[in-house]
Amino acid sequence: xxxxxxxxxxxxxxxxxxxxxxxxxxxxxxxxxxxxxxxxxxxxxxxxxxxxxxxxxxxxxxxxxxxxxxxxxxxxxxxxxxxxxxxxxxxxxxxxxxxxxxxxxxxxxxxxxxxxxxxxxxxxxxxxxxxxxxxxxxxxxxxxxxxxxxxxxxxxxxxxxxxxxxxxxxxxxxxxxxxxxxxxxxxxxxxxxxxxxxxxxxxxxxxxxxxxxxxxxxxxxxxxxxxxxxxxxxxxxxxxxxxxxxxxxxxxxxxxxxxxxxxxxxxxxxxxxxxxxxxxxxxxxxxxxxxxxxxxxxxxxxxxxxxxxxxxxxxxxxxxxxxxxxxxxxxxxxxx
Amino acid sequence: xxxxxxxxxxxxxxxxxxxxxxxxxxxxxxxxxxxxxxxxxxxxxxxxxxxxxxxxxxxxxxxxxxxxxxxxxxxxxxxxxxxxxxxxxxxxxxxxxxxxxxxxxxxxxxxxxxxxxxxxxxxxxxxxxxxxxxxxxxxxxxxxxxxxxxxxxxxxxxxxxxxxxxxxxxxxxxxxxxxxxxxxxxxxxxxxxxxxxxxxxxxxxxxxxxxxxxxxxxxxxxxxxxxxxxxxxxxxxxxxxxxxxxxxxxxxxxxxxxxxxxxxxxxxxxxxxxxxxxxxxxxxxxxxxxxxxxxxxxxxxxxxxxxxxxxxxxxxxxxxxxxxxxxxxxxxxxxxxxx
Numbered sequence: 061x062x063x064x065x066x067x068x069x070x071x072x073x074x075x076x077x078x079x080x081x082x083x084x085x086x087x088x089x090x091x092x093x094x095x096x097x098x099x100x101x102x103x104x105x106x107x108x109x110x111x112x113x114x115x116x117x118x119x120x121x122x123x124x125x126x127x128x129x130x131x132x133x134x135x136x137x138x139x140x141x142x143x144x145x146x147x148x149x150x151x152x153x154x155x156x157x158x159x160x161x162x163x164x165x166x167x168x169x170x171x172x173x174x175x176x177x178x179x180x181x182x183x184x185x186x187x188x189x190x191x192x193x194x195x196x197x198x199x200x201x202x203x204x205x206x207x208x209x210x211x212x213x214x215x216x217x218x219x220x221x222x223x224x225x226x227x228x229x230x231x232x233x234x235x236x237x238x239x240x241x242x243x244x245x246x247x248x249x250x251x252x253x254x255x256x257x258x259x260x261x262x263x264x265x266x267x268x269x270x271x272x273x274x275x276x277x278x279x280x281x282x283x284x285x286x287x288x289x290x291x292x293x294x295x296x297x298x299x300x301x302x303x304x305x306x307x308x309x310x311x312x313x314x315x316x317x318x319x320x321x322x323x324x325x326x327x328x329x330x331x332x333x334x335x336x337x338x339x340x341x342x343x344x345x346x347x348x349x350x351x352x353x354x355x356x357x358x359x360x361x362x363x364x365x366x367x368x369x370x371x372x373x374x375x376x377x378x379x380x381x382x383x384x385x386x387x388x389x390x391x392x393x394x395x396x
Numbered sequence: 397x398x399x400x401x402x403x404x405x406x407x408x409x410x411x412x413x414x415x416x417x418x419x420x421x422x423x424x425x426x427x428x429x430x431x432x433x434x435x436x437x438x439x440x441x442x443x444x445x446x447x448x449x450x451x452x453x454x455x456x457x458x459x460x461x462x463x464x465x466x467x468x469x470x471x472x473x474x475x476x477x478x479x480x481x482x483x484x485x486x487x488x489x490x491x492x493x494x495x496x497x498x499x500x501x502x503x504x505x506x507x508x509x510x511x512x513x514x515x516x517x518x519x520x521x522x523x524x525x526x527x528x529x530x531x532x533x534x535x536x537x538x539x540x541x542x543x544x545x546x547x548x549x550x551x552x553x554x555x556x557x558x559x560x561x562x563x564x565x566x567x568x569x570x571x572x573x574x575x576x577x578x579x580x581x582x583x584x585x586x587x588x589x590x591x592x593x594x595x596x597x598x599x600x601x602x603x604x605x606x607x608x609x610x611x612x613x614x615x616x617x618x619x620x621x622x623x624x625x626x627x628x629x630x631x632x633x634x635x636x637x638x639x640x641x642x643x644x645x646x647x648x649x650x651x652x653x654x655x656x657x658x659x660x661x662x663x664x665x666x667x668x669x670x671x672x673x674x675x676x677x678x679x680x681x682x683x684x685x686x687x688x689x690x691x692x693x694x695x696x697x698x699x700x701x702x703x704x705x706x707x708x709x710x711x712x713x714x715x716x717x718x719x720x721x722x723x724x725x726x727x728x729x730x731x732x733x734x735x
Contacts, residue, residue, distance in 0.1 A: 203599070208636075210638075217660075276595060284597055290643075302628050306629070307546065307629065311634075315650070324554030324628070
C-alpha cells in the first residue's frame with residue numbers, strides 16, 4: 061500500500077488523513093505542522109510520526125504528501141516534496157504568485173512527479189455534468205458563464221472573521237483563497253480570458269482584505285464570465301451557463317441543490333421542465349483517489365499544477381483589477 | 397369613472413385595457429397606434445375609438461393616458477399627453493436618452509401631472525418586502541446587490557425574434573429595454589450609481605444588438621451593483637443583497653419565488669437551517685403599477701414611482717450600454733446632458 065505524509069495538520073489535513081485510512085487509499089505515516097497541538101494530536105491520538113520540519117517529513121518513507129498547510133506555505137512544502145521525489149496533492153490555491161507556481165511546476169515536472177491541485181469542483185458531479193454539456197456542444201457556443209458562491213461563514217464585523225479574511229498574509233486574501241475555486245472552474249471550462257475587472261467590499265477595518273467581490277472576465281471574441289464570491293452568512297452556490305443552444309444552471313433552493321437546463325426550442329414556459337438532477341457532493345475523496353490511481357498507473361493527471369496555471373493568471377489579474385479599479389489584461393500578469 | 401386612452405396598442409396596451417375593464421376602476425375609451433392592425437383589434441375586440449395620431453387621442457375627453465408604445469416614441473407621446481394636461485402611466489424605459497427624459501419630466505411637472513413608470517418590481521409584494529427590510533436597516537449598509545434576470549424568450553440564433561433585440565433603434569437595445577428593470581431595482585434599494593462597466597454577447601448577425609449582458613455598477617456608497625440580463629430561453633430571476641448585518645435573496649424555484657434572509661449572527665453556516673430563514677413564496681404579477689396609478693388618480697396624489705424617479709435607471713442603463721460598446725469603465729457624470 062502506498063504511504064502518505066500530511067503537510068499541515070489542520071481541518072483539511074485531518075480529513076484527508078481520515079479518508080486515506082478509511083478508504084484504504086494509503087497508509088498515513090506522519091504529519092508536519094508548526095502548531096504543537098496539531099503534532100500532539102497526531103502522535104497521541106493517531107499514533108503518527110510528527111515533525112515541525114517539512115524536509116524531515118519528506119525524508120521519511122512516504123510515496124506522496126498532501127500539502128494542506130496555509131496557502132503561503134504551499135510553495136516551500138511542494139518544493140521540499142519535489143526535492144525528495146514525492147508525489148503531491150496540493151490544496152488550492154497552489155501558490156500566491158505566478159513565479160512561485162512556475163518554480164513548483166518546473167521542480168515537479170523535472171522529477172516526473174504526479175501532482176494534483178484540489179480544486180474541488182473538478183470532481184463534483186453537478187459541475188462535471190455542466191462541463192459535459194459544454195464540451196459535448198449541447199449548449200452550443202458559450203455566451204455567458206456566471207459562478208457565484210457565498211460561503212455562509214459570516215462577515216468580520218460580527219467578530220468571527222474567517223481565517224482567510226483575518227490573515228491575508230497566510231491566505232493571500234479571500235479572492236485568492238476562495239474565489240479561486242470558481243475562477244479555476246470557469247477557466248477549466250472556457251479557457252484563459254483576455255481581461256479582468258473587479259470590485260470588492262469588506263467590513264475589515266484595517267488592511268486590504270475583501271469579503272465580497274464581483275468580477276468579470278472578457279474573452280477574445282468569446283463569452284463573458286462573471287465571478288461572485290462572498291464570505292457572508294448565507295450559503296449559496298449558483299452557476300449559470302448560457303449557450304447558443306441552451307442554458308444550464310445549478311442553484312441551491314430550499315428543497316435541494318438543483319441542476320436544470322432549458323434548450324433553445326422557442327418554448328417559453330413552463331419553468332423547470334428540464335431538471336437534470338439534484339444534490340452536490342463535496343468531499344476530498346475524489347482527488348485522493350485520482351492521486352493514488354495516477355501514482356499506481358504512472359500517468360499524469362489533467363488536474364496537475366500546470367493545468368491550473370491559466371487559472372492562477374486569471375486569479376492574479378482579477379486581484380490586480382480589484383486593487384486598482386482598472387480593467388487588467390492577463391498579459392500584464394503573464395506576458396509570455 | 398376615470399376615462400383613459402392608450403397610446404401603443406400592442407400586447408401590453410391591450411392587457412392593461414383588459415385589466416382596467418375587468419376591475420371596473422377606469423374606462424379606456426380610445427387607442428392610438430402606428431400600425432393599422434392593432435387599431436382593428438382596438439375597435440372590434442375592445443370597442444374603442446381609434447386614431448393613428450397621438451395628439452388627436454389626447455384631445456378626447458380623457459383623464460389619463462397609458463403610454464405603452466415602443467420606447468423611442470415615448471417622448472413624443474408623453475409630451476403630447478402633458479400638453480393636453482393628461483396624467484400618465486409610462487412604460488419603461490421612459491425614453492432612449494436623457495435629453496428626452498428631461499423634457500418629459502419638465503413638461504409633466506410643470507402641469508403637476510401624476511405620472512407612474514411601470515418598473516414592475518417596485519410594485520410586487522416580495523420585492524417591496526425586500527426593500528422594506530433593507531430600508532429598515534435590518535441588513536445594515538448595503539455592500540453588494542446582484543440582480544440577474546433571464547427573460548425566457550429565446551435567442552435570435554435559435555429562431556426567436558424578440559422585438560427589442562430585432563429593433564434596437566426603437567427599443568434602445570436589450571440593456572436599455574429590459575436590463576433597466578434590474579438597474580432600477582438596484583438603484584431603488586441601494587442608491588446612486590457613479591460608474592458602469594459592461595460586457596455582452598449576441599447571436600444577432602450584422603446588427604449591434606446584445607442578448608446577454610453583465611455589468612458592474614459602482615455605487616456612490618462604495619458598494620457594487622451587479623446586473624445580468626439575458627433574453628435566453630431559461631426563465632430566472634435572482635436578486636441578492638448583501639449588507640453588513642445580513643443577506644436577503646429572492647430566487648425562482650419550482651415552488652415559486654422564494655424570499656430568503658439570513659442575519660449575520662449565525663456565525664458558521666448551518667445548511668440544515670435554510671428553511672428557517674424563508675420569509676415567503678410569491679409569484680410575479682405585472683398589473684400592480686396600473687392599480688397604483690389609478691389609485692393615485694382617484695386620490696389625487698402623486699406617486700413616488702414617477703417619471704423623475706425613472707431617470708436614474710435610464711442614466712445607468714445608458715452608461716452600461718456605452719461601456720458595452722467601448723469596453724471602458726464609464727462615469728455617469730460624463731454622460732449627463734450639457735446645460
